[in-house]
Amino acid sequence: MAYTIHEVVSYLEQVAPAAYQESYDNAQLITGNPQAEITGILCTLDATEAVVQEAKDLGCNLIVAHHPIVFKGLKSLTGRDYVERTIILAIKHDIAIYAIHTNLDHVAHGVNKKICDKLGLNNTKILAPKKATLSKLVTFSPIHATENVLQALFDAGAGEIGEYSSCSFLVEGKGTFTPSSQATPYIGSPGKAHEENETRIEVLFPNHLEKQIIQALKKAHPYEEVAYYLQRLENENQEVGAGMVGELNEVLNEEEFLLHLKKSMNLQVVKHTRLLEGPVKKIAVCGGAGIFLLSQAKKSGAQFFITSDVKYHEFFDAENQIVICDIGHYESEIYTKELLADILSQKFTNIALYLTKVVTNPITYI
Template identity: 60%
Template structure:
């Protein structure tokens, strides 16, 4: 039996909730995490029409990109679409789970899907996040070093970009004196010991700290494991805002806009003046991305594909690049496919359906 918490736990191995922005509200918003999953409906937004569709399709879990509860609710009287949606979901035992900016911020998330649709190559995170990494240092008898490193790696430590099992080791002398209550792996109570030890250092994401320490304690031979943690300023190259990559071949700016319309199935694009140079380097950000414009310029993007630019913000392109505002919904709608792909790789005992409801509140005439 697959429970709702099995699904949400799995999704958080892909996009940990600790990666969401401080203003966000990703996670399980309604529902019993221990309920058995009957079916999953994936949508960009969880609104009333999507809950109706979940009822019709016998899906008791909605996985949405945008959280329906974004700010605190002080009442549930049905006076607006948010309250009506929550009431209907609760009445019909439908859980709602949101995977929002945490999915935006991982390198295989929302922005990776856009780069895939545009056929970009050599992609990387546009603005990597700092302060989400730690360094673990521990001390191990040389004969146990390999086993400890293997356990730390299996728990998620020692990954740097495209490299795994990364560590630093140096040999030294450790000293300790067990007291009468100790049960030492090496040495005798009351006697000062000097032993050869291997100092091991590995980097790990903050959210894996407990899992890595549990693995360390489980495999380490000492009764009392000596270790310490340092918070790092280093940027995590796999986590952050936006992405940037290269078209396989450069194309004129006007041709790129046509290509963008086709690839993203767009009816309209708001954009700055067409450039008099070819386009090859493309920066992207699903949803509202104007805050990334300086970085897109700094990193040499020819075009920045995103949404929700305000009138005066278009001037900030200042001829450095072309802004292509394709609309918030339009930039993120393929996130539904992304989430469905993740879930179908893991779970085969229930249906994972894409919501048919068009939840875009913006219309063009």
């Protein structure tokens, strides 16, 4: 079975909805025809000229990258820098580039979970859950149709809370209405007041699913006019947010943990604040530049905070309360390409999937 680029992108955006990306980000299909059939997919952290050439040599016409090659608007394509040269090369060889960036950072099964898995952390949870990503739907159904309406809402993505699905709140009551002479009511008669035993249905859903939730409701509901209310919630969404925290299988001392960190993440060097001479059990992580989460890492009770791109003066903010480890941006996120391949292989079993062999790290160590 042949798949199109659009089908692959749609699946990835079910896994990590584009709505969860930061406002500055550019997680989307950057080059390529969405309707083109897939010949192969190359997974990478960065899309560079060398990666595009590698895709061409492998016969792949889709590159799935974590970092977007284009962050700012391009006003010309003259090949004056590596961004323009990469885009020109991709277009020349009809290779699509899709970026799945901060949206993949922000889902519970995303980049930070991959880091936790590499470190062998258990009992993981989002370090800084996002607020205002959920809505509540309240609607009313005749009792005999409640099961069908509820199932339609669940199938559309409502009622999922963490590891629980099909979550709802139901209350039976009495609904009243008077159809006009122009109405064609499902129950009752035009011009006559009617009372009906109904179920009040309440479900939560992610904001970005609103359109399909309402469509499912109206399709499944038997009434000519469907009464419903939508409410945006300020609740924290425990499945969406920045960073992650988890626990080691056993307590280590600080030197043991640093050796474990270097081995698990294949690191040449670790920059860190002074050790605190205490036991190590809880670890906070954030792939890429994550020092903005330091206060949350401290509040979580973590003994170490693993991230990258920490500035000199930001190391002082450890305040002898936590050990900050800067392991490098590339090093913290390189295993994202494995994560992408794992995600894609669960759905597209007959597409050739490759992990890039190009080292895109712009930093070298001696």
